[in-house]
Amino acid sequence: xxxxxxxxxxxxxxxxxxxxxxxxxxxxxxxxxxxxxxxxxxxxxxxxxxxxxxxxxxxxxxxxxxxxxxxxxxxxxxxxxxxxxxxxxxxxxxxxxxxxxxxxxxxxxxxxxxxxxxxxxxxxxxxxxxxxxxxxxxxxxxxxxxxxxxxxxxxxxxxxxxxxxxxxxxxxxxxxxxxxxxxxxxxxxxxxxxxxxxxxxxxxxxxxxxxxxxxxxxxxxxxxxxxxxxxxxxxxxxxxxxxxxxxxxxxxxxxxxxxxxxxxxxxxxxxxxxxxxxxxxxxxxxxxxxxxxxxxxxxxxxxxxxxxxxxxxxxxxxxxxxxxxxxxxxxxxxxxxxxxxxxxxxxxxxxxxxxxxxxxxxxxxxxxxxxxxxxxxxxxxxxxxxxxxxxxxxxxxxxxxxxxxxxxxxxxxxxxxxxxxxxxxxxxxxxxxxxxxxxxxxxxxxxxxxxxxxxxxxxxxxxxxxxxxxxxxxxxxxxxxxxxxxxxxxxxxxxxxxxxxxxxxxxxxxxxxxxxxxxxxxxxxxxxxxxxxxxxxxxxxxxxxxxxxxxxxxxxxxxxxxxxxxxxxxxxxxxxxxxxxxxxxxxxxx
Numbered sequence: 294x295x296x297x298x299x300x301x302x303x304x305x306x307x308x309x310x311x312x313x314x315x316x317x318x319x320x321x322x323x324x325x326x327x328x329x330x331x332x333x334x335x336x337x338x339x340x341x342x343x344x345x346x347x348x349x350x351x352x353x354x355x356x357x358x359x360x361x362x363x364x365x366x367x368x369x370x371x372x373x374x375x376x377x378x379x380x381x382x383x384x385x386x387x388x389x390x391x392x393x394x395x396x397x398x399x400x401x402x403x404x405x406x407x408x409x410x411x412x413x414x415x416x417x418x419x420x421x422x423x424x425x426x427x428x429x430x431x432x433x434x435x436x437x438x439x440x441x442x443x444x445x446x447x448x449x450x451x452x453x454x455x456x457x458x459x460x461x462x463x464x465x466x467x468x469x470x471x472x473x474x475x476x477x478x479x480x481x482x483x484x485x486x487x488x489x490x491x492x493x494x495x496x497x498x499x500x501x502x503x504x505x506x507x508x509x510x511x512x513x514x515x516x517x518x519x520x521x522x523x524x525x526x527x528x529x530x531x532x533x534x535x536x537x538x539x540x541x542x543x544x545x546x547x548x549x550x551x552x553x554x555x556x557x558x559x560x561x562x563x564x565x566x567x568x569x570x571x572x573x574x575x576x577x578x579x580x581x582x583x584x585x586x587x588x589x590x591x592x593x594x595x596x597x598x599x600x601x602x603x604x605x606x607x608x609x610x611x612x613x614x615x616x617x618x619x620x621x622x623x624x625x626x627x628x629x630x631x632x633x634x635x636x637x638x639x640x641x642x643x644x645x646x647x648x649x650x651x652x653x654x655x656x657x658x659x660x661x662x663x664x665x666x667x668x669x670x671x672x673x674x675x676x677x678x679x680x681x682x683x684x685x686x687x688x689x690x691x692x693x694x695x696x697x698x699x700x701x702x703x704x705x706x707x708x709x710x711x712x713x714x715x716x717x718x719x720x721x722x723x724x725x726x727x728x729x730x731x732x733x734x735x736x737x738x739x740x741x742x743x744x745x746x747x748x749x750x751x752x753x754x755x756x757x758x759x760x761x762x763x764x765x766x767x768x769x770x771x772x773x774x775x776x777x778x779x780x781x782x783x784x785x786x787x788x789x790x791x792x793x794x795x796x797x798x799x800x801x802x803x804x805x806x807x808x809x810x811x812x813x814x815x816x817x818x819x820x821x822x823x824x825x826x827x828x829x830x831x832x833x834x835x836x837x838x839x840x841x842x843x844x845x846x847x848x849x850x851x852x853x854x855x856x857x858x859x860x861x862x863x864x865x866x867x868x869x870x871x872x873x874x875x876x877x878x879x880x881x882x883x
Contacts, residue, residue, distance in 0.1 A: 294482050294483065294484040294485075295362075295481055295482065295483060295484060296350065296351045296352070296484050297348070297349065297350040297351070297352075297354075297358075298348070298349040298350075298362050298363070298433070298481060298483060299346065299347075299348050299349075299358035299360060299361050299362045299363075299378075300317070300346070300347045300348075300349065300361075300362060300363045300365070300429065301344050301345065301346040301347070301361055301363070301364050301365065301375060301378070302314055302317070302344065302345050302364075302365040302366075302367075302422075302425065303342065303343065303344030303345075303364070303365070303366055303367065303368075303370075303371030303374065303375055304342075304343065304344075304366070304367030304368050304371055305339075305340055305341065305342065305343070305367070305368060305370075306334060306335050306337065306338070306339055306340055306341045306342070306343040307338070307339035307340065308367055308422075309419065309422045310343050310344065310345055310367070310422075311332060311334075311343070311345060312422065312447070313345065313365075313422040313425060313426065314330060314332070314345030314347055315345075315447075316422075316423075316426060316440065316443050316444065316447060317347060317426055317429065317440075318330050318347045318349075318493065318664065319443045319493060320439050320440045320442075320443045321347075321349055321439075321486075322491065322493040322666060323439075323442065323443070323490070324439060324486045324488065325486035325487045325488040325489045325490070325491075326349050326350065326351065326483075326486040326666075327349075327350045327351070327352060327353050327354050327491075327666045328347060328348065328349055328350075328354070328493060328664070328665060328666050329347075329348040329354045329355060329356065329357065329358075329663065329664075329665045329666070329780070330345060330346065330347045330348070330663065330664040330665065331345075331346050331357045331659065331662075331663050331664075331857060332344070332345050332346075332662060333345075333346070333856075334603050335603060336518070336599075336601075336602045336603045342370050342371065342374055344371065344374075344375060346358070346361070349483065351484050351485075351486055351487070353666070354665075354666075354780070355630065355665065355779060355780025355783065356780030356781040356783075356784055356857075356858075356859070356860055357663075357781075357857055357859055358859075359859045359860055359861040360378055360379070360380045360383075361375065361378035361379045361380070361383060362379075362380070362382075362383055362384070362481060363383065363384050363385075363386065363429065363432060363481065364376070364378075364379060364383070364384070364385045364386070364387075365386050365387075365425045365428075365429065366385060366386070366387040366388065366393060367387075367388050367408070367421070367425075368388075368391055369391055369393060369394070371387075372385060372387060372393060372394075372395055376395060376396055376398075376401075379398075379401050380400075381398075381399060381400030381401065382400050382401075383400070383401045383402075384401070384402050384404065384432060384480070384481070385401065385402070385403045385404065386404045386406050386425065386428050386429070386432075386470070387403065387404070387405055387406070388405075388406065388407070388408040388409055388421065389405040389406060389407040389408075389409075389410070390407065390408070390409045390410065392405075393405055404428075404470070404473050406424070406425070406428050406466070406469060406470060406473070407469070408421035408422075408424045408425050408428075408466070409421045411424045411462065411465050411466065411469060412424050412462055415458060415461055415462055415465065416458060417458070420458065420459055420462040421462075423444075423459045423460075423462035423463045423466065424462045424463070424465060424466035424469075425466060426440060426463050426466065427462065427463035427464060427465060427466025427467040427468075427469075427470070428466040428467065428469065428470035429466075429470075430463070430466075430467050431466075431467045431468075431470035431471045431474065431478075431479070432470065432474070432479065432480060432481050433479070433481055433482060433483050434479035434481075434482035434483065435483070437460070437463045437464045437467045440460070440463055441460055444456055444459050444460055444463070447459075491666050491667060491668055491669065492666070492667040492668070492669065492670070493664065493665070493666055493667070494631060494664065494665070494667055495522060495631075495661065495662050495663065495664045495665075496631050496634050496656060496660040496661045496662070496663060497519070497520070497522035497523045497526065497592070497656075497661045497662065498522065498526055499631045499632070499634040499635040499638070499667070500523050500564070500590060500634050500635070500638045500654070500656065500661070501522070501523045501526035501527050501530070502526075502635055502638075502670075503634060503635040503636065503637065503638025503639045503641075504523075504527065504562060504588075504638050504639070504642075505527070505530060505531070505534065506635070506639045506672060506675045507560065507638060507639030507640070507641065507642040507643070507675065507677070508560045508639075508642055508677050509531075509536070509560045509561065509562055509588075509642060510531065510534065510535060510536035510537075510559050510560060510561070511531075511536055511537060511538075511539075511551070511554040511559045511560070511561035511562075512524060512527050512531065512536075512537075512538045512539070512551075512561065512562055512563065512564070513538075513539045513541050513546070513547040513548075513550035513551050513554070513561070513563050514538070514539075514540065514541065514547050514563050514564050514565065515540065515541050515542070515543055515544050515546075515547050515565065515569060516540065517544075517565050517566045517568065517569050517602075518566065518594065518602045518603055519566060519592045519594055519602075519603070519658045519661045519662050520564045520565050520566050520569075520590060520592040520661065522661070522662070523564045523590060523592075524538055524540070524564065543572065544563075544565050544568075544569035544570075544572040544573050545572050545573065545575075545576060547563040547565070547569075547573070548563050548572075548573040548576035548577065548587075548589065549576050549579075550563075551563045551587060551588075551589075552576060552579060552580050552583075552585050552587055555580075555585050555586045555587055555645075556583075556585050556712070556721070557711065557712060558711040558712075560586075560642050560646075561587075561588075562587070562588035562589065562590065562641075562642075563588075563589055563590070564589070564590035564591075564592065565589075565590070565591065565592070566591065566592050566593065566594050566602075567591065567593060567594060567596045567597075567600075567608070567609045567612075568596070568598070568599070570589070570591050570609065570612070570613070570616070571612075571616075573589065574616050574617055574618070575618070577589065577617050577621075577623075577651050577653075578617045578618055578619060578621060578723075579723050580621075580650070580651045581617065581619075581621025581622065581623065581650055581651055581746070582619075582621065582723050582724075582725075583721050583722070583723065584649040584650065584698075584699065584707065584709075584746065585649065586642075586645035586646045586649055586650070586652075587645060587650075587651045587652070588638075588641045588642055588645050588651075588652045588654060589651060589652070589653050589654065590638075590654045590656065591609055591613060591653060591654070591655050591656065592656045592657065592658065592661040593606055593607055593608065593609045593655065593656065593657040593658065593776075594606055594657075594658050595608075595853075595855050596608055596609070601855045603658070604658065604855030604856070605657060605658045605659045605777075605827060605855060605856060605857045606657065606658070606827050606828060606853060606855065607657050607775070607776055607778075607826050607827040607828050607832075607833075608827070608828035608829070608830075608832065608853070609655070610625075610655070610775075610804065610826075610828070610832040610833060610836070611832045611835070611836075613625050613653045613655060613804075613805075614804065614805045614836075620743070620747065621650065621651070621746065622648065622650040622705070622746050622747055622749040622750050623650060623651050623652075623653065623805060624641075624644050624645075624648065624650065624651070624652045624653065624753060624755075624803075624805065624806075625652075625653045625655060625803075625804040625805035626640075626641065626644075626652065626653070626654055626655065626755070626802060626803055626804065627655040627656075627775045627776050627801065627802055627803075627804055628654075628656070628660070628776070628802060629660075629760055629774075629775065629776060629777070629779040629800045629802060630660075630779065631660070631665055631667050632667055632668065632670070633802070634656065634660065635670055636670075636674060636675070637654070637802070638654060639675045640755075640756070641654050642677075643676070643677065643678040643679075643680075644753070644755070646678065646679045646680045646682065647678055647679075647680035647681075647706070648680070648706060648749045648752075648753060649680065649681075649706060649707070649709060649749070650746075650749060653805075655775075655776065655804065656776065657776045657777050657827070659776075659777035659857045660776055660777040663777065663857075680706065680709070681706055681707065681708050681709055682709050682710075682711070683708050683709065683710045683714065683717070686714070686715050686716070687710065687714060687715060687716035687717050688716065689716050690716055694729070695718055695719050695720065695729040695730065695731070696710060696716065696717045696718055696719045696729065697719070697728040697729055698710070698717075698719035698720075698721070698728070698729065698730050699719075699726060699727070699728050699729070699730060699742065699745070700728050701728060701741055701742075701745050702745070703748075704748060704749070704751075704752045705744075705745045705746060705747065705748030705749040705751075705752070706749060706752075707728075707745075720732075725738070725739055725742060726742070727742070750806045753806060755802075755803045757802060758801070758802055758803035758808035758811055759799050759800065759801055759802060759803070759808050759811040759812060759815075760779070760798075760799070760800040760801075760802055761797075761798070761799055761800075761811075761815065762783070762786075762797065762798040762799075763797045763798075763815070764790075764795070764796070764797060765795040765796070765797055766818065767795075767818055767819075767820070768795045768796055768797040768818065768819050768820070769794050769795045769796065769819075769820050769821065769871070770789070770794060770795070770796045770797070770819060770820070770821050770822070770823060770867065770871065771796070771797045771798070771799060771815055771816060771818075771819035771821070771822045771823070772785070772786065772796060772797075772798050772799075772822075772823050772824075772825060772863070772867070773798075773799045773800075773801065773812075773822060773823070773824045773825070773833065773834075773837060774798075774800050774801075774824070774825040774826065774833075775800060775801045775802070775804065775826065775833055777857065778800075778825050778826065778827070778858050778863075779800050780860075781825075781857070781858040781859060781860045781862065781863050782798060782800070782825055782858075782863055783798065784860035784863075784864075785860045785861075785862075785863035785864040785867065786798055788860070788864045789864060789867060789868075792868075794867075794871065797815065797818075797819060799811075799812060799815050801833070804833075804836070807836055807839075807840045809840045809841060812837065812840070812841050813841050816837070816841050816842075816843050816846075816847075817843065819846070820846070821846050821848070821870070821871070821874055822837075822843070822846050822847045822848070823847075823848055823849070823850055823866075823867055823870060824837060824847060824848070824849050824850070825849075825850045825858065825863055826849070826850075826851060827851070827852050827853060827857075827858065828851065828853055829851060829853045831849040831851060834847055834848075834849045845875065848870055848874075848875075850862075850863065850866040850867065850870070
């Protein structure tokens with residue numbers, strides 16, 4: 294029996310590749326296995342190669358697998374594109390319809406299975422995906438019945454006959470594959486899972502659910518990959534809680550609508566990707582100047598311009614910190630797991646209201662769209678904090694004085710009132726203003742208000758700004774990362790430790806204001822520091838050097854080809870760097 298499996302299905306976009314992986318992985322999740330799934334897909338509706346790689350394990354996993362045990366191919370391009378991932382002992386199950394061939398490699402076996410023909414004989418060629426799932430079950434030693442509940446959930450609305458037809462296709466695929474395997478029956482039989490029920494979700498679902506738990510009741514957004522699922526989830530859920538989602542004409546409108554809703558007292562946000570955030574830059578500055586709470590989700594993808602809209606990258610970091618014209622207080626946070634995405638999204642609304650400033654919630658395509666096992670979420674951890682929001686009636690003001698909405702305070706945070714609050718009238722403008730909001734361009738007022746706003750950054754409290762895994766007092770290596778690279782880094786560290794390398798790990802979750810006090814001792818105690826990130830210019834490394842120093846001991850491992858880091862990528866590049874230190878900048882292009 295095997296404790297872990299890597300399975301991939303591939304074909305042309307529009308052939309149901311995603312649903313094939315979804316049915317396969319959901320069934321295994323219900324059996325209690327831990328899963329991590331990542332989709333490679335093209336930026337078009339139909340056509341172009343796509344695949345869905347699923348890692349199955351009896352233990353928790355947080356990264357894409359280095360290699361591949363089983364490849365299910367619906368066309369030759371899938372074999373040509375993915376064959377290199379198969380290890381010795383791997384299996385290719387390909388549709389016999391296209392006469393599949395594989396490169397010569399010892400230990401890899403090809404089974405030409407008539408997926409399409411079997412499905413056609415059962416009444417519908419589209420069921421070839423179900424035949425493939427059945428063939429997979431034979432290899433893994435799974436009873437086809439384990440897929441029945443998922444098939445019923447997926448096709449139940451189409452009637453019992455459709456459900457039974459699809460189950461018939463799964464059983465037929467299993468029987469055919471059993472005959473082909475013969476004496477090699479169940480060559481990759483999975484060890485039994487623990488049977489516990491866990492959630493199975495993408496990061497965007499966790500972000501949306503975190504927004505709900507955090508009290509968000511309004512979302513304005515324009516569809517864009519890889520952020521759209523957040524809006525799609527909330528379109529279904531928010532109305533049940535008295536909230537609403539508005540699909541706007543563009544990202545500028547989305548951001549300004551969210552600002553207006555927050556000003557009116559609702560917890561509101563928007564979500565987009567790099568191109569959309571570029572359009573929102575001016576409005577984010579408005580939120581900073583008017584000290585209006587605002588949460589903005591940036592699900593990073595390959596840029597610039599349209600770039601690689603369906604591929605992984607982490608190249609918006611410096612733009613999110615410094616991209617707004619002028620200087621405003623801003624919080625930039627970056628969860629490293631799906632669970633953190635849920636809790637941090639709820640916390641983002643607290644921070645936005647407490648510090649009355651924009652909060653940028655960074656994600657990336659791998660974290661947003663990667664689907665993985667998630668332990669049950671603890672809703673008791675969520676609290677609602679609204680900061681200095683004045684809820685009671687205000688006392689009358691003398692004469693014609695207005696409420697001091699931008700009152701100068703020691704912590705930089707002023708009392709905030711909602712429109713309509715008696716005696717709370719004040720002026721709101723994007724130009725520089727005095728305490729009551731009236732425009733003022735005097736030098737003294739400018740200094741006072743600018744210093745007031747920026748003082749907020751001195752008082753920000755963020756739970757666990759750096760996820761630390763410190764095993765050694767004086768490590769040979771400190772590996773630093775952010776967002777979705779955490780899983781690959783953690784697995785690489787285990788391999789480096791087995792080689793005798795002493796490694797600590799710091800995953801930065803609060804990027805601005807930068808957690809200098811937490812990072813400095815980690816960097817100072819390490820002999821060498823490697824920053825792992827998915828961009829071409831080492832943006833996180835630049836921040837680390839800027840705030841902590843020690844540039845002579847810091848090197849970068851970079852990847853910007855649109856594919857996520859694999860554990861083997863990080864391990865191999867760290868070994869190379871250790872062998873040639875002091876290093877030149879290393880790019881882990883694969």
